[in-house]
Each structure stands twice: as C-alpha cells, then as structure tokens.
Amino acid sequence: MFEKVALVGIGLIGSSLARAIRQNHLAGHVAISTRSPETLKRAEQLGLGDSYTTDAAEAVRDADLVIVSVPVGASEAVAKQIAPALKPGAILTDVGSTKLSVIAQMQPHVPAGVHFIPGHPLAGTEDSGPDSGFADLFRNRWCIFTPLPGTDPAALERLSEFWRRCGANIDTMDADHHDRTLAIVSHLPHIIAYNIVGTADDLQTVTKQEVIKYSASGFRDFTRLAASDPTMWRDVCLHNKDAILEMLARFSEDLASLQRAIRWGDGEKLFDLFTRTRAIRRSIIEAGQDIDAPNFGRQVAEQPAKP
Ligand SMILES: NC(=O)C1=CN([C@@H]2O[C@H](COP(=O)(O)OP(=O)(O)OC[C@H]3O[C@@H](n4cnc5c(N)ncnc54)[C@H](O)[C@@H]3O)[C@@H](O)[C@H]2O)C=CC1
Numbered sequence: 001m002f003e004k005v006a007l008v009g010i011g012l013i014g015s016s017l018a019r020a021i022r023q024n025h026l027a028g029h030v031a032i033s034t035r036s037p038e039t040l041k042r043a044e045q046l047g048l049g050d051s052y053t054t055d056a057a058e059a060v061r062d063a064d065l066v067i068v069s070v071p072v073g074a075s076e077a078v079a080k081q082i083a084p085a086l087k088p089g090a091i092l093t094d095v096g097s098t099k100l101s102v103i104a105q106m107q108p109h110v111p112a113g114v115h116f117i118p119g120h121p122l123a124g125t126e127d128s129g130p131d132s133g134f135a136d137l138f139r140n141r142w143c144i145f146t147p148l149p150g151t152d153p154a155a156l157e158r159l160s161e162f163w164r165r166c167g168a169n170i171d172t173m174d175a176d177h178h179d180r181t182l183a184i185v186s187h188l189p190h191i192i193a194y195n196i197v198g199t200a201d202d203l204q205t206v207t208k209q210e211v212i213k214y215s216a217s218g219f220r221d222f223t224r225l226a227a228s229d230p231t232m233w234r235d236v237c238l239h240n241k242d243a244i245l246e247m248l249a250r251f252s253e254d255l256a257s258l259q260r261a262i263r264w265g266d267g268e269k270l271f272d273l274f275t276r277t278r279a280i281r282r283s284i285i286e287a288g289q290d291i292d293a294p295n296f297g298r299q300v301a302e303q304p305a306k307p
C-alpha cells in the first residue's frame with residue numbers, strides 16, 4: 001500500500017502496527033524511530049522494521065505514511081522534530097487516546113501539502129513496550145478518525161484502507177465528540193480502576209496479602225486496568241482534562257445517589273439501576289461488541305459497507 005511507512009514510537013501500539021504491516025504486506029520499507037536507544041535496540045532485536053534510528057526526522061524522510069504512537073503529552077515535541085523532514089503529499093497520523101489536545105499540539109507544525117489525519121484505534125491492553133504488541137491487536141476493533149476541515153477525502157480513504165487491512169473497522173467523528181465519548185467509555189473506567197486499587201492498597205485493616213489472596217474477579221478486573229502504563233494514563237488525564245472532569249462530576253453525583261439508596265435501604269432504587277445496567281451489557285453482547293466472546297465482531301463484519 002505504501003512504499004515507506006515511518007513509525008515514531010514503538011511501544012504496544014507502534015509495534016503492533018509494525019507486526020500488522022509485515023503480516024499484511026502493507027509497506028515496502030518500515031522505518032522505526034523511538035526516543036530511547038534501549039527500546040530501539042529491542043525493536044531491532046525483534047526484527048520489527050527495516051531501519052532503526054533515534055532521530056525521528058531521519059525516519060520520516062521520504063515516508064508516504066507517518067504514524068506517531070507516543071504518549072499524547074509528547075505529541076508536540078515529536079511534531080516539531082519531524083515537521084521539516086515530512087515529504088509533501090505524505091499522510092501524517094497518530095493513535096493517541098485523546099484528540100483535541102493532539103490536534104492542538106501537532107497541527108501548527110504540519111507543513112502545507114502534508115495530510116494530517118488524527119486517529120485512534122480503540123484497541124489495547126494493559127501492557128506497554130515493543131515486546132507487548134501483536135499483529136491481530138486491531139482485528140475487528142474500531143479505529144476512529146477525527147478529520148480536520150478541508151481534509152483530502154482521497155488521503156482519508158487511503159488511510160482508512162490501511163487500517164482496514166490491519167483488521168480494523170473505521171468510523172469518523174469530530175474531535176470534541178471523540179474526547180467526550182472516550183472520557184466515559186475508556187478514561188473514566190481506568191481512573192475508577194486506579195482509584196479503587198489505590199484505596200484497597202491504602203487500607204490498614206486489610207493487609208496487602210489479603211487483597212491479593214482474596215481478590216474476587218470483580219477486583220481482579222480493576223487490577224488489570226490499574227496495571228496500565230502510568231505515563232500514558234497521566235498524559236490522558238492531563239490532556240482530556242475538561243471532558244474527564246465533566247464525566248467525573250456526573251459520576252460522583254450518581255455515586256452519591258447510590259450511596260444514599262444503600263444508606264436508606266432503598267432496594268427498589270438499587271434493583272432498578274442494576275436492571276438498567278444489566279441491559280447495557282446484553283446490548284453490547286447482541287451488537288457483537290463483546291471482545292471476550294467467540295463471535296466477537298461478527299455483526300460488525302457483516303454490516304454492509306457504508307456508501
Ligand atoms: N495502550 C493502549 O491500550 C492504547 C494506547 N493508545 C495510545 O497510543 C499511544 C502509544 O501508547 P502505547 O503504545 O501503549 O505506549 P508504550 O508506552 O507502549 O509506547 C510508547 C512509545 O513512545 C516512545 N516515546 C515516548 N516519548 C517519546 C518522545 N518524546 N519521542 C519519541 N518517542 C517517545 C516510547 O519510547 C515508546 O516507544 C498513546 O498516545 C496512547 O494514548 C491508543 C489505543 C490503545
């Protein structure tokens with residue numbers, strides 16, 4: 001699909017892309033760049049690309065597609081570094097979990113003639129680094145683009161086709177809507193997980209050994225999310241601040257209401273809420289969006305292509 005693809009950042013997402021590109025024969029040459037020499041060396045040992053450098057500008061030179069896969073707080077530094085070396089006509093995209101901030105950080109540095117199309121694959125795990133990636137990470141998962149006004153439709157289609165060949169389903173929306181939606185479906189769950197695991201860790205009456213020994217599956221699910229990369233999630237919190245604070249305010253209000261129902265023995269209220277939320281889980285399963293189910297993605301894949 002592309003003669004040369006440059007991957008800036010080679011952690012979970014960058015290395016999964018490298019593996020998907022190789023598996024699906026999507027590029028003639030994959031140039032890999034990352035800030036730390038140790039990570040770069042590991043990427044080379046794993047054979048993830050064709051060339052390796054700690055100089056991001058060198059990696060992106062002559063590339064037709066540049067994918068930035070670094071913590072969102074590093075977006076501006078990377079954009080500044082690569083901007084002078086970007087080839088006219090190249091597609092520049094990213095995978096960051098927040099979009100308004102990434103756009104604000106990168107867009108001012110993008111030279112005219114380069115197609116900047118912000119993106120976000122809704123696929124990941126709690127692991128990080130080049131060893132943790134795998135080629136099928138994006139299979140049947142959504143990849144959302146938040147194109148800027150005036151985006152070249154041909155460049156958007158080319159990038160969409162690249163992600164489709166990596167296994168993803170494509171959606172587009174504006175960046176503000178993306179950030180508010182992801183705040184509730186992804187960012188808040190992680191923040192709640194960090195908080196509950198932190199609270200359990202702080203408890204003086206229950207020892208750490210007991211927390212580990214008796215952790216029922218509900219708590220274990222939280223510990224998985226709370227094991228996610230600290231740098232990445234610090235940056236998500238700092239760079240989607242407004243939407244996260246808005247959702248946290250609503251969450252706290254609803255939690256206070258739940259607290260009151262428990263205090264006053266309002267069983268009806270508890271039962272009604274738990275019935276409503278159970279239906280959400282069923283809808284996810286019926287829509288083929290339950291990633292743990294054997295039929296995951298079937299309904300999505302069977303949907304007719306958008307005209
Ligand atoms: N981990 C996940 O589940 C998902 C992460 N994302 C987004 O993808 C991006 C990358 O995340 P991961 O691959 O999980 O992180 P990671 O921690 O596995 O990898 C990050 C990479 O960026 C490099 N890096 C850090 N600062 C840099 C800088 N200033 N210049 C150049 N390289 C730098 C690191 O050396 C590493 O290669 C983040 O923006 C994150 O929000 C998106 C979807 C899922």
Ligand SMILES: O=C(O)C(=O)Cc1ccc(O)cc1
Pocket residue numbers: 096097121122123124125126186225
């Ligand atoms: O590991 C999980 O459960 C995730 O939710 C992965 C994830 C993390 C961040 C994203 O922006 C998208 C997906």
